[in-house]
Amino acid sequence: MGTGTKQDTKLVTTSEIKSAVVRFAGDSGDGMQLAGTQFTTTSAVIGNDIATLPDYPAEIRAPIGTVAGVSGFQVNFAAESIFTPGDKVNALIAMNPAAFKAHIGDVEPGGVVIVNESEFGKVNLRKAGYEEGYNPLDEGSFDQTYQLVKVPITRLNAEALKDSGLGAKDANRCKNMFALGVVYWLYDRPLDTTIAQIDSFFGKKKNLPEVAKANIASLKSGYYFGETAEVFPVRFHVAKAAIAPGKYRKITGNEAVAMGLVTAAKLAGKDVCYCSYPITPASSVLHALAGMRNFGVKTFQAEDEIAAVCSAIGASFAGQLGVTGTSGPGLALKSEAIGLAVMTELPLIVVNVQRGGPATGLPTKTEQSDLLQAMFGRNGECPVVLVAAQSPGDCFDITIEAVRIALQHRVPVIILTDGYLGNGSEPWRIPDPDSFEKIEVQHPKDPEQFQAYARDENLVRPWALPGTPGLEHRLGGLEKQHLTGNVNYEPANHQLMMEVRKQKVERVAKVIPPIEPYGDASGDLLVLGWGGTHGSIFTAVENARKAGKNVSGAHLRHLNPMPSNLGDLLKNFKRVLIPELNLGQLRLLIRGKFLVDARGLNKVQGRPFLVEEITQAIDLMLDDEFGDREYLRPHDGVVRLEDQDYDFTSIDGRSG
Amino acid sequence: MPELPVLTVKDFASDQDIRWCPGCGDYAIVNQVKKMLAKTGAKRENTVFVAGIGCSSRFPYYMSTYGLHSIHGRAPAFATGIKIANPDLNVWVVTGDGDGLSIGGNHLMHILRRNVNVKILLFNNRIYGLTKGQYSPTSETGKKSPSTPMGSIDLPLTPLSVALAAEASFVARCVDVDKNLAEVLARAEAHRGSAFVEIYQDCNVFNHGAFKHATAKDVKEDNIIRLEHGKPLIFGKERNKGIRLTGDYKPEVVELGKACKEDDLIFHDEDDEKLAFMLSRMQHPEFPEPMGVYYAVKDDCYEDLLTLQVTDAIEQRGEGSLEKLFNMGDVYDVE
Numbered sequence: 001m002g003t004g005t006k007q008d009t010k011l012v013t014t015s016e017i018k019s020a021v022v023r024f025a026g027d028s029g030d031g032m033q034l035a036g037t038q039f040t041t042t043s044a045v046i047g048n049d050i051a052t053l054p055d056y057p058a059e060i061r062a063p064i065g066t067v068a069g070v071s072g073f074q075v076n077f078a079a080e081s082i083f084t085p086g087d088k089v090n091a092l093i094a095m096n097p098a099a100f101k102a103h104i105g106d107v108e109p110g111g112v113v114i115v116n117e118s119e120f121g122k123v124n125l126r127k128a129g130y131e132e133g134y135n136p137l138d139e140g141s142f143d144q145t146y147q148l149v150k151v152p153i154t155r156l157n158a159e160a161l162k163d164s165g166l167g168a169k170d171a172n173r174c175k176n177m178f179a180l181g182v183v184y185w186l187y188d189r190p191l192d193t194t195i196a197q198i199d200s201f202f203g204k205k206k207n208l209p210e211v212a213k214a215n216i217a218s219l220k221s222g223y224y225f226g227e228t229a230e231v232f233p234v235r236f237h238v239a240k241a242a243i244a245p246g247k248y249r250k251i252t253g254n255e256a257v258a259m260g261l262v263t264a265a266k267l268a269g270k271d272v273c274y275c276s277y278p279i280t281p282a283s284s285v286l287h288a289l290a291g292m293r294n295f296g297v298k299t300f301q302a303e304d305e306i307a308a309v310c311s312a313i314g315a316s317f318a319g320q321l322g323v324t325g326t327s328g329p330g331l332a333l334k335s336e337a338i339g340l341a342v343m344t345e346l347p348l349i350v351v352n353v354q355r356g357g358p359a360t361g362l363p364t365k366t367e368q369s370d371l372l373q374a375m376f377g378r379n380g381e382c383p384v385v386l387v388a389a390q391s392p393g394d395c396f397d398i399t400i401e402a403v404r405i406a407l408q409h410r411v412p413v414i415i416l417t418d419g420y421l422g423n424g425s426e427p428w429r430i431p432d433p434d435s436f437e438k439i440e441v442q443h444p445k446d447p448e449q450f451q452a453y454a455r456d457e458n459l460v461r462p463w464a465l466p467g468t469p470g471l472e473h474r475l476g477g478l479e480k481q482h483l484t485g486n487v488n489y490e491p492a493n494h495q496l497m498m499e500v501r502k503q504k505v506e507r508v509a510k511v512i513p514p515i516e517p518y519g520d521a522s523g524d525l526l527v528l529g530w531g532g533t534h535g536s537i538f539t540a541v542e543n544a545r546k547a548g549k550n551v552s553g554a555h556l557r558h559l560n561p562m563p564s565n566l567g568d569l570l571k572n573f574k575r576v577l578i579p580e581l582n583l584g585q586l587r588l589l590i591r592g593k594f595l596v597d598a599r600g601l602n603k604v605q606g607r608p609f610l611v612e613e614i615t616q617a618i619d620l621m622l623d624d625e626f627g628d629r630e631y632l633r634p635h636d637g638v639v640r641l642e643d644q645d646y647d648f649t650s651i652d653g654r655s656g
Numbered sequence: 657m658p659e660l661p662v663l664t665v666k667d668f669a670s671d672q673d674i675r676w677c678p679g680c681g682d683y684a685i686v687n688q689v690k691k692m693l694a695k696t697g698a699k700r701e702n703t704v705f706v707a708g709i710g711c712s713s714r715f716p717y718y719m720s721t722y723g724l725h726s727i728h729g730r731a732p733a734f735a736t737g738i739k740i741a742n743p744d745l746n747v748w749v750v751t752g753d754g755d756g757l758s759i760g761g762n763h764l765m766h767i768l769r770r771n772v773n774v775k776i777l778l779f780n781n782r783i784y785g786l787t788k789g790q791y792s793p794t795s796e797t798g799k800k801s802p803s804t805p806m807g808s809i810d811l812p813l814t815p816l817s818v819a820l821a822a823e824a825s826f827v828a829r830c831v832d833v834d835k836n837l838a839e840v841l842a843r844a845e846a847h848r849g850s851a852f853v854e855i856y857q858d859c860n861v862f863n864h865g866a867f868k869h870a871t872a873k874d875v876k877e878d879n880i881i882r883l884e885h886g887k888p889l890i891f892g893k894e895r896n897k898g899i900r901l902t903g904d905y906k907p908e909v910v911e912l913g914k915a916c917k918e919d920d921l922i923f924h925d926e927d928d929e930k931l932a933f934m935l936s937r938m939q940h941p942e943f944p945e946p947m948g949v950y951y952a953v954k955d956d957c958y959e960d961l962l963t964l965q966v967t968d969a970i971e972q973r974g975e976g977s978l979e980k981l982f983n984m985g986d987v988y989d990v991e
Contacts, residue, residue: 041985245989249982249985262976273737293970303765307736307766310737311736314741317741318739318741318742344724466722466742467702468701469699471701472700472721474719474722474723475723475725476724476725487717
């Protein structure tokens, strides 16, 4: 990766590299998410492109020192455009043996591995599950495979803070800043952004100046340690990326959803009523919006998922922007009420930050397995509009689009994001608030000839608000009579109303953009994706094209209705590959709708795709190696034909 | 100023035929509610009836106001959303013993503790009517029904005890065919906050006579107490009986006379939560059942406090600007 080296004033060379993937890993109480976030912000501020992957356990404090309790934060930062948090780790910071054990396998051979040597005692080694008397740091092979750098972080940090006035326990909590300081030095990053944030958080907001001082002291000590201890033979520099000029900030998907809602509400002249029940990984949307009361945002923490969606529908009925946010299990609980919103034809936004399922599943891990639930998971024929964000920043745009559709078409819109998008971050070019098109919403006022279920050319019924004289009407879940909206059980009317609701959603296709492939509009292989896998798929397709392969890609942001040109696009390719973090949900829809022999790459391991996995699937598709297999799956980052058959009776399930 | 048109009872009826069984107690209630609305000068356009599922929950269809016939048990949640979005609306929830206490028990509890300014009418007929006669959470133990041919084995809930335990600010009980229904509805209407009203309602098809003790002309005055704030608990056709506290603070029925004067009785106090709870535990046939307002206190309403947070936030931070919001955090320029 090195493209040139220069001599530092000291006897350390700085290697100029285009990108690097750093992973901070430690116990869930070690502050690794914070260290990673700080590193990301600093990298963004100095002009790198960034992509992150936080990875933390479902338990707030899993047993200390165990592999189950390891929390990781991966950041990819680059002098070029990047779309994923990176496949292989170039530098790992392991704060204890469990973190080392859990993550060492992802480090590229020759990569830097910084371990907190202080924590590699007998007890921690045992907690990490290493055999009695074994210490991996003594193993010669690790030393040869990686650049293993042993730093007694806990001890050095304690020494650095011995005069800080902080107790030993509090001082020890600063050791993540020491580690961060070391990594800042290794990658030649400035400390000022982090120092300013420590000052503002601990110093000003929490009024704990001594804690702020200690954290800064730890950070600096780590940095100076890197500089003076000469344990690193080389340090790295990643230049600014050639990003389009403008003002930027870092954004996570969940922040983007919150800001998108507030923006859309302003454009529509409505207040956001965000009704939600806390659930991982969607809660931070609620937290963000709760802090935006001065935008007229009303957040309501309901007693359960059902009350959340019902109160959101109530808010819509009363004329505001009713929104509920959740993750998969919550969406399951909301399904009956979403059906009511379909029947009453009221606007409703449902944000589903997907996580690993079924049941409680993998609460903190990412997956795309709610597509069919969102599409069909209700009683009766119950069509809703379905959109999916493709990157953290896109969560902003797709949310505005979703609100526009919901308000103007009086239909529930489910926004699918996922844990990876929701918690992951990327640089976000700050838009001009005046650049958005207003969202025009009409409410009837004239009682003359008012009918609650009369329709316009898009089959949209009037949204008459309580409080308007003369327009009093009753909505409900019983079948409605065409035009009047009265309860009606007649056979022909039910058929008509079912078709109307279906057609109404299909007509939304008129207002969504056509799908635009990247690469050629026809060829040997189209890689079709949706949602949060965009970065990995896009990168793999671009790499394949650079290597001269006849491959194009296309990404769906609208899943119901789908863009009207999708059928034609699919027909222009000999083969279609659909990589998904589920067992083939979009594939089922595409096969059913377009009669296309699409094949899948399907991964349900709680983690995003590696670019390499998609690259391998592309090659196998182009070589027609899939045979009769409808889909392939990666194992340990590799897609191999011989790995595809499970032996469900053997201990590890893997064949061959 | 032009004279405002005065709405009559008829003005609150929708154009839909009422489809409750002939003789159902719901007819009396819907009529009393319309009367109350006309009397209090309610505006149709500002009134919203929200219901869940069940016989009682068809209520909104029969009113000429705004209405939402929602999903089973969830009416309080819809009503909360409506009040959050538009606190000016006059919102009524109509529910039943199954809808409100079984499938929707959770929501009932939470709307009460939040004190959302919504009036809740729980039609208690102690049976599932719409699904044809299964026992309900208020059916007496031993109830024989299609789903409990050998008799139900679970204890019933007492709706008013539940409401009081859920921190309700207004709790009352009345009977579908009794004059006190109108009085209680008027009191509920005037209360600012969650008002919980249990209405004894006769399901003449599946549970006829469940409240005979409280409705039959010859016996009812011996079986109920009409509560009046500040007045002693006296009851009986001859108004010769009362409720007194025993030495260990338990209620007992006493005959008024030489041995027991009016002043020895319990005096009703609508501000007294403990008294209200004690009254809610008094059940037929051991005790006369209290009718009227058990408990009524003033408290802040959820939607008012929420709106206040919005105005406070605007006052403190200024009206939200997207420009500022987008530029929060570490912003950097790329040239």
